[in-house]
Amino acid sequence: MKNVLIINGHEYYKKSKGELNQTIFNEMQHLLTGQFDIKTTVVDKGYEVDEEIEKWLWADVVIMQTPIYWFSIPGKFKQYIDRVYMDNIFFKG
Template sequence: MKKILLINGHEPFKKAQGKLNQHLFKHMEVVLGNFVIKKTVVTEGYCVEKEIEKFKWMDAVIVQTPIYWFSVPGLFKTYMDTVFLEGAFFEKAKKFGHGGLLTGKQYLFSTTWGANEAVFNRKSSFLEGKSVDDVLFPLHKTFQYCGMDALPSFSVFNAMRNQHIQNTLESLSIHLNLHINQPKEKSTFTKELAQIAKGMLPYH
């Protein structure tokens, strides 16, 4: 049976209490009820050794997080800095980025954005044609540096004004059923990200 690690990377602020992220995080557990699940909620604290064991144990990790200033919340960044340790997640390699120790494992990012979907993938917009995964490129490379393969990302836009939570949860269900319950070749999306970075594929 597939083993799933769910991580809630939300960090609360006055205007971002995390209700939407919490709904999504809880819904994941329901949709993936046929799998063995372990959870980490970053704001509740964590033991570094136990987190390392969770990553060694899991087959796939799903990260639910808001995006603040085009990056993850500070607490989740600190989590990665603290937990993703040399000797457990990666080792030195002759070729940079090829010393990951979590090979054969997958990751999926589920992110919420204050931005409108229309600002992505359009050359005339503020983001100059960049996609969600372009913006998340450093995060992707962090997980890939540790040897993990990417699964297609899930995104929710206009998070501060989201009035259609049921539709959002249904979309998440479809995404998880497609990519976790019935996964395609594990490395397909990772290869696609690499091709986009090299300019071999168009933004999408």
């Protein structure tokens, strides 16, 4: 295990700016740097689907840091998962 992808799935809201999630995300990155090769994604800052697919294929481990809203993940993170988990790449149907 060498390659780690860390994803911050927080979605900004006026009442929930994501400071705790960003702090945890930053701390994970800090603690793992030097021991592992790290790539990151902050969903709320945007992403390219093809680049994200490559990151997932590259990663040995994926860490998803996200808040839980009403027993689910934020909408933008759900959309990220729907767009990145492509048929015939991660699933054989």
